[in-house]
Amino acid sequence: MASRALGIVAFIVGVLLAAGLCVAKPEGDNPVSSIFDPRSTPADSINRLSHFVLGITGVVFLVVFSLLSYAVVKFRSRRAEAEREPAQVYGSTQIELAWTVIPILIVAVLFAATAQMIHAIQDAPEPAGAIEVTAIGHQFWWEFRYPKLGIVTANELHVPVSDPAHRTPTFLKLLSADTDHSFWVPQLAGKTDLIPNHPNETWLEPHETGLFHGECAQYCGTQHAKMLLRVYVDSPEDFKAWAHMQQQPANRDEKEAAGTHVFESTACLNCHAINGTNGTGRFGPDLTHLMSRRTIAAGAAENTPGNLRLWIQNPDAIKPGSLMPAMKLRDADLDALMLYLETLR
């Protein structure tokens, strides 16, 4: 009975783990952001440490699991001896001492490795070539400011890939405009919270270009789920080109005067800024280069004209509970505004 039961349990656990790993395969072109697939320095240091910890805990698991299983199978009650009581043993100082001392040694080893890694990541000095970014968490989107480069953008962070000979890690200062948030891009770095009145710092040093997905990892209110985060790791040239483009003033084509007028004369400008207009609001994302971003509403939807139009008229259809109000524009005004927004590259 007992050995069969144990076999069933082991079988179930094994099948579940195997099934889990199989179905966790990536699908489509949306990357799976596994913490065991790091592409940047703090994340790969953490990955190494986690393999070490997994190794130790794995061995402990196997030893204790085997002992428990052995005891359950070996010392099960058999019919023949059901009437007799077994030898009454009250304890053993030597054995108990052994299973106190061995865990103490394991803890010492774990602590040494952990403390060293904490120091290596948290107290890493900022090299001269570092990119500085201030990330500000808002309900429910990300504001990114590059103070040295004079760039303001939202939700999609661009950073250069770092070359070991010529390091360009990105150092982020983390602030919050309202509630607590947490900055997490699993393949690049562990998470750090954005807490009002409590500036934090983190850094990442990617060694591969690409798009990496992350999200807010601290519950921040109704739309915590759709506070997504995209980090584009660009080649140095691409990053330079992107930065140059972001530094340009907004497109101000006379043809779009009607749309500009709608933006400047409605509630849009209370929250949104467009460089070169009288809109300087900071409650919502800066729209100066809106069309250079691939998503809107903090990654909740693709940045297509249709989605943008829907977002302006009825944000709840995309992200219910977001702080963007339904603008209730007349069709003609909305058409003009859309034409204008689409020129903001």
Next chain:
Amino acid sequence: MSSDAIAIQTAEAAGRPWVETLHEWVTTVDHKRLGIMYILYALFFLLIAGLEATIIRIQLMRPHNDFVSPQVFNRMFTMHGTTMIFFVAMPILFGFANYLVPLMIGARDMAFPRLNAFSFWLTAFGGFLLYFSFLGGNGLYGAGNAPDVGWWAYAPLTSRAFSPGNSSDYWTIALLVSGFGTIATAINIIATVICMRCPGMTLGRMPLFAWLNLIMAGMAILAISPLTAAQVMLAVDRYLDGHFFDTQAGGSATLWMHFFWIFGHPEVYVLVIPAFAFLSEIIPVFSRKPIFGYPVMVGATACIGFVSLSVWAHHMFTIGMNSYANSFFAITTFAVGIPTGIKIFNWLGTMWGGRIQFKTPMLFCIGFLFQFLIAGLTGIMLGTAPFNWQLSGSYFVVAHFHYVIVGGILFALFGAFYYWYPKITGRLFNETLGKLHFWLFLIGFHLTFDLMHIPGLLGMSRRIYTYEPGRGWDRLNLLVTIGAFVQGIAILVFVANLIISYFKGAKAGNDPWDAWTLEWSVSSPPPVYNFGSVPTVASRRPLWDLKHPEDPDSRYE
């Protein structure tokens, strides 16, 4: 020692109006009735909070699901967490402590029976107040909302700017009220264990159950007090314009985090130490051996009690503490694993060389041992601060603490239900249904919580009401939801077993398990005064001495 029970003076004498019976239950100060009321009350809320979990799981079954709105989803996880911790786990464990501690130490009641009743009703009203928010959360116009700030209610999400209306106040006041109830019960348990032991029962002869509940009660006082203080401060913030946690007026969000987790982490041990207490009674009886290393078990638990008061900030590794603070909380977290490991080994030592009987209570305890082992090891991973920066706030954490609370505490609780059910009701439960419950629940548990670790490793944050397809989370979440339904069915089997066996079960007799502690010396259910004449004990296993006069324990202790 004496076990001649006085005649049972049943309250339910035939032909009395139900109002009178109800009145007796409401006004009772009997520790057994209060214990049963705690347990039934907690079972009621277990079903409600389980329903909330089901809603959460249906919503997450597939990406972009719209079973509930984000607002409703956020209320569901807030209410699920708050209810399960404060109105299921705590009262159910206090219920067992209430019922069993006096019986095990040979006392006729708790030290302060009226305070005991008062605590129960405070806790009970706390729970009902929390749920009244569904009606009254926005004022009294019938259009209310439950709180949606999460069960740890981080500032400044609870400030009036981000949480208008009254829903957060229901959360605050409910926890404040039940917190006073908890503190009073803890004082009562300590006083009972210290002062009410029968002649001969020195501290060194107490059943481990009494020892562990004593330590738990001490921790509960130390843990619940800061939470209660924080609730008062939050109420001051919301109603008297205090600025403790109001970041827009210079308050501190991290202050709340410290207050909450200096409660929140010891709370885990407040819940798990009574589970250890169940195991320490059940495993010896079904292994037919005394507990292995009794003094070490007591010492290790006391050690857990002390060390676990210094680990709270491992819930806060991501808030930007400096590297020294992070290192400190990492080592204290690892250190708490040492006495916990000792306990697991001592239970193993108890089974070693025994004759293990696989009755339903024992099955649940063995499940506990395997699952608590895994939960402890994922706890070590989470205590590794850099690893925690990846795991914290993800579904890995959700899987980890459900492994502790469901795989550990709830399994031990089910074991306790089946073990003491005959004593409390006087009837044997149905063993077949019990085994069915065990196997169904085991399968559902592993389907849900083994797989739930993986989306966390793949970057899935907790507390999200929906997610994008194609990030490797879809099918895992579907399987997790299926597992939740299997667990739900198992719980229904359990409830059915409780009800059917109450009416149809065979008579249990005084001592169906051939056990060794004093509660088995009296009739089932025990008489109102527990012991007709107060017993005298000479060892840790008074009934062993009685059954084996040729080889009593008292000879060796």
